[in-house]
Amino acid sequence: MVGQGKRIHTNHASEVKLSRRTGRNRVALFIVSLLVGASVLPTAAGAEASFRAVKVKDKVYVEAEALEKVAGGKGTYDSKSNTYQYKPNDIPTIVEKVSPSVVSIIGRQIDAEDDSDNWLSHGTGVVVRKDGWIVTNAHVILALQKPVVVTPEGKSYPVSKWFADEESDIALIKINAQNMKPATFVRPNPALKVGEGVVALGTPVSFTLRNSATSGIISGIDRAVDSSYKLIQTDAAINPGNSGGPLVNMHGEVIGINTLKFAAVGIENMGFAIPSDTVNLIVQHFFKYSKVKRASIGVELEESWAAYVGLPTDVPIKVTSVVSAQAKKAGITEGDVLYAINGKPVKTLVDVHEALKSFLPGQQVKLTMQSKGNLVAKMVVLSEAVKPAVKEKSVDADE
Incomplete structure (x- = not known):
């Protein structure tokens, strides 16, 4: 029950795929200046890396394959001309790679009046398993009656089952389809940097505009915008209907799921995405437990106004109430202040959620606290958030 303070919602409740070419005729090394001279690095994801290198006559050589993993794109070696031809990932290439994994979701608005002209609503989803499992936003699926998924090929399937976690705004839905193409999700998130190029895909504004793409940059990271977890900020256009769609890097890997739930109405060039590490954790919980087992310190916390x-701010988080038996057993008392969880500093309630999201109830963590004027370490067994975190529904075929 951690964090039922000012910022906390009251509704508590793929491994990276990198292609490797192993053909016998593939050149293993090429001159670094070829890559830089072709202005490839500014279009890549911006990740820093180190490589094994060979210096020959004042020229430095590194593995072409290794550079491709960082910069993206494809290269081929021509043995006749003894040249290496490199093509970076451009936006059309990225869209072509990711689009087969992006679907549209449409249905009747739950609160729509019978005589309303705007009774349909729609969103976007991303395929995570080839047997019809798709991730989207919780606010998308919870707003729809009899939701239907439309694939990039135009085939439609009714949603047969779904789970929705409002706290993270992540939902997992199932359709009876096979041989779908799962997207490649980055896990864990790389060291994202402000200024890196990104592409957002989805179904903006109108269902007739499905399979649309917009591009931009990462405008900010670790944003807390009335959310329980940190978000990625982007200036790529994310319009109504884009919610649930992917935000991808210049490798065509999903780094986040777009959401309009936390966007300010009327502000342009400011969109947000739920980072892929949060998405992966929530989806893993759905598959393994059919719910989100959200860990809690077992206390109510209050963050500073700042x-x-x-x-x-350097003002620490304050314990306002001790709820669980485990927290009482650990010696936590009202008025204690919290500085760190397992050595990770926490200054906001969002920091607390981030520090706890990879833990399960029943696991133990070390809290660095000030209690009765003394700086102490307290070991506490995590409890499970009292209120249910997931809404679940199975839909009959004739419903």
Whole structure:
């Protein structure tokens, strides 16, 4: 029950795929200046890396295959001309790679009046398993009656089952389809940097605009915008209907799921995406437990005013109430202040959620706290959030 403070919602409740070419005629090394001279690096994901290198007559050579993994794109070696031809990933290439994994979701709005002209609503989803499992936003699926998924080929399937976690705004839905193409999700998230190029795909504004793409950059990372977890900020256009779609890097890997739930109405060039590491954790819980087992310290916490409005602060989080038996057993008392969880500093309630999201109830963590004027370490067994985190539904075929 951690974090039922100012910022906490009250509804508590793929491994990276990198291609490797192993053909006998593939050149293993090429000159670094070829890559730089072709202005490839600015179009890549911007990740830093180190490579094994060979220096020959003042020229430095590295493995072409290794550079491709960082910069993206494809290269081929021509043995006749003894040249290496490299083509970076451009936006059309990225869209072509990712689009087969992006679907549209449409249905009747739950709160729509019978005589309303705007009774249909839609969103976007991303395929995570070839047997018809798709990730989207919780607010998308919870707003629809009899939701239907439309694939990139135009085939439609009714949603047969879904799970929705409102706290993270992630939902997992199932359709009776086979041989779908799962997207490649980055896990864990790389060191994202402001300024890196990204592409957002989805179904903006109108269902007739499905399979649309917009491009932009990462405008900010680790944003807390009335959410329980940190978000990625982007200036790529994310319009109504894009919610649930992928935000991808310049390798065509999904780094986040777009969401309009936390966007400010009327502000342009400011969209947000749920990072792929949060998405992966929530989806893993759905598959393994059919719910999100959200861990809690077992106390109610209050962050400072500065933390609440997003200002830098050194004011620690304060314990306002001790709820679980495990927290009481650990010696946590009202008025204690919290500095770190397993050595990870926490200054906001979002920091607390981020520090706990990879843990399960029943596991133990070390809390660095100030209690009765003394800096102490307290070991606490995590409890499970009291309120259910997931809404689940199976839909009959004739419903």
